[in-house]
Amino acid sequence: MIELNPFVIFFAAIFTNNMILSNFLGMCSFIAVSKEIPTSLGLGQAVTFVLTFTTILNYLIYHHILVPLGLEYLRFIVFIVSIAAFVQLLEMIVERYFPNLYYALGIFLPLITVNCAILGVSLFMVIREYTFLQSLGFGIGSGIGWTLAIVAMAGIRQRLREDSIPKGLQGPGITLIITGLMALAFVGFSGIVQIQ
Amino acid sequence: MANSKKIIKDGLWDDNPIFRQVIGICSALAVTNLMLNSLIMGLGLMFVTAFSELTVSLIRKFTPKHIRMMVQVLIISVYVIILDIFLKAYYPEMSKALGPYVGLIITNCIIMGRCEAFAQNNSPLPSFLDGLASGAGYTFVLLLVAFFRELLGFGTIFGYPVLGDSWTNWTIMIMPPGAFFILAIIIWVARSLSPEEKKEGGTI
Numbered sequence: 001m002i003e004l005n006p007f008v009i010f011f012a013a014i015f016t017n018n019m020i021l022s023n024f025l026g027m028c029s030f031i032a033v034s035k036e037i038p039t040s041l042g043l044g045q046a047v048t049f050v051l052t053f054t055t056i057l058n059y060l061i062y063h064h065i066l067v068p069l070g071l072e073y074l075r076f077i078v079f080i081v082s083i084a085a086f087v088q089l090l091e092m093i094v095e096r097y098f099p100n101l102y103y104a105l106g107i108f109l110p111l112i113t114v115n116c117a118i119l120g121v122s123l124f125m126v127i128r129e130y131t132f133l134q135s136l137g138f139g140i141g142s143g144i145g146w147t148l149a150i151v152a153m154a155g156i157r158q159r160l161r162e163d164s165i166p167k168g169l170q171g172p173g174i175t176l177i178i179t180g181l182m183a184l185a186f187v188g189f190s191g192i193v194q195i196q
Numbered sequence: 197m198a199n200s201k202k203i204i205k206d207g208l209w210d211d212n213p214i215f216r217q218v219i220g221i222c223s224a225l226a227v228t229n230l231m232l233n234s235l236i237m238g239l240g241l242m243f244v245t246a247f248s249e250l251t252v253s254l255i256r257k258f259t260p261k262h263i264r265m266m267v268q269v270l271i272i273s274v275y276v277i278i279l280d281i282f283l284k285a286y287y288p289e290m291s292k293a294l295g296p297y298v299g300l301i302i303t304n305c306i307i308m309g310r311c312e313a314f315a316q317n318n319s320p321l322p323s324f325l326d327g328l329a330s331g332a333g334y335t336f337v338l339l340l341v342a343f344f345r346e347l348l349g350f351g352t353i354f355g356y357p358v359l360g361d362s363w364t365n366w367t368i369m370i371m372p373p374g375a376f377f378i379l380a381i382i383i384w385v386a387r388s389l390s391p392e393e394k395k396e397g398g399t400i
Contacts, residue, residue, distance in 0.1 A: 022372045024225040028305050031218060073281060076299045077273040084266065116222045116303040123296035168388035172218040173380050180376030187371060 006137035009130070012193045013141030019117045020149040021183040023124075026117035030150055031175050033111075040154040044147025046108045048140070050090065051118055054083050055139030058122040059132060079122045084113045117146055152182065200325055207329025213306045214337040214379075215386040220306035223297045224338055225375040231354050234342035236290050238335025240283070240298065244275045245307050246327030249315040253323035256316055268311045269302065276301050306330060337382065344378050345369045 004012075019025045026047070034040050058079050066072055091109045095102045112118060121142050125135045156178055165174050207213075213220050227237045251271045252259075259267050280298050283291040291298065301307070310330050315323040346352055349369030351359035368374050 024222050024372065024375070025300070027222045027225070028219055031221075073277060076276055076280070076302055077270065080269055080273055080302055084269065114303050114305060114308065116300050119303050120222075120296055120300055123299045127296055166384070168384045168386075169380070173383045173387065176376045176380035176383065180373045180380065183371075183376060184368075184373040187373065 004134060006133040008137075008193050009134050010137035010141035013138050014145035014148065015186065015189040016193055018145040018149055018186055019120065019142045020146060021179070021186045023120065025120040026115050026146055029111055029115055030146075030153065030179075031172055033108075034150050034153040034175070035157055037151060037154045037158065040150040041147070043108045043111070044143075044150050046112055047115060047117065047146055048143025050083075050087060050109075050112050051121055051143040051146075052136070052139045053090075054086050054118055055121055055125060055135050057082055057086060059125060059130075059135045062122075062126060075123075075126060079119060083118055083122075087113050117142065149182065153178065200322065203322060203326050204329045204332075207326060207331075207333045208336065209333070209390075212333040212337065212386070213309075213330055214334060215383045218383070219309060220304045220334060221379065223300055223304055224334070224341065225372070225379060226297050227294060228338055228342040228375055228378075229345050229349065229370050230293075231339060231342040231346050233290070233293055234338040235335070236283075236287070237294060237297065238331065238338045240279050241301055241304065241306070241334055242328060242331025244272060244279060244301055245310060245331045246324050247275050248272045248307055249311055249323040249327035250320050252311045252315040253318060253320045264316070265308075265312075268308060272307050272311070273302050306334060340382060341375065341378050345374055349374065 013019070017023065020027065020030055029043065033043050061078060061082060062072075062075060066075060066078065087109055091102075094109075121139055125138060130138060153175070157175070160174065160178075169177070214224055223237065223241075227233045248268070248271050252268055255267075276299060279301070280291070283294070283298060310326060314326045318326070343353065346354075347359070348366045350365055351357055351363040366374070369378075
């Protein structure tokens, strides 16, 4: 496997291997929450934050606890539990010490546990055998890429509100079509860098 | 058995997880570039949903209310691990092709949703049936999306060439945008065919 610079992975995770537009992860909340820019920005920030730290946490757990003990097959359970525990802990800390931030992000935090992008990044990290720094770049980049996609989507949907859309296509249908067009635009980046 | 008939019909069409409730589409889109992948993924999800619902329903009377989500996630994870080990042992190539998406069945909202909405309040047998029906509804849409993507993208169905050599492959169908467009069209058609809007809340 070729050693990729963590910065290359960081940019690839934003543009060429965007979590939503090329790996389809985090679609559920992407479609449900992308109605207004402020809320999607809030969710995006929360996802980026959690993604960064859970990737680090899961990297350490996987390589320093599970691999030495030969328990790799337990990774699904361990990852999801560590993500849920981290989100719970974060919620308590933020509520106690940063009340303003809690009001801004509070409602999104529980949603994040079931966001496929979080678990997906941890699983990709294991499958692609990233080193620590590569995982870090991948985690932060994926979060920023996700935020970029959901905020762009919210901006487009705000403009669409007044337009007349065919009945059956309203809601999820038209959202998927716009996502498809955005994915098509992002395909244009794919010449820059490619990660597997 | 009119009740079980209704459960099956709900899962397959009236309450189809993908084009009615629009949940669980993360994995629906990622694996649908080939029909075989979609079939295996669908069967896997059916297995996990059915047995998770059965287990959740069996222990529903002993599960404290406030930690039930955690318990459900753990039950689901156990079945996903079984599925993952099974695929690795008997179909290593398929396991590689599906990659992380097998593990991502855990966060598939369909299973959590059905456990919470159905298995929590129903006896084991109907819950098991409900899991099978929801899983089948998911598989059905997955295969439908994969059918168009593989046919237009590779000119094949289940790997058998059907369109002949003169067919020019539509590369866009194999790439992510194709998945979004096909699923959007399927949702459009399905919602136009039976336009009652009873489940509209929440997702829009």
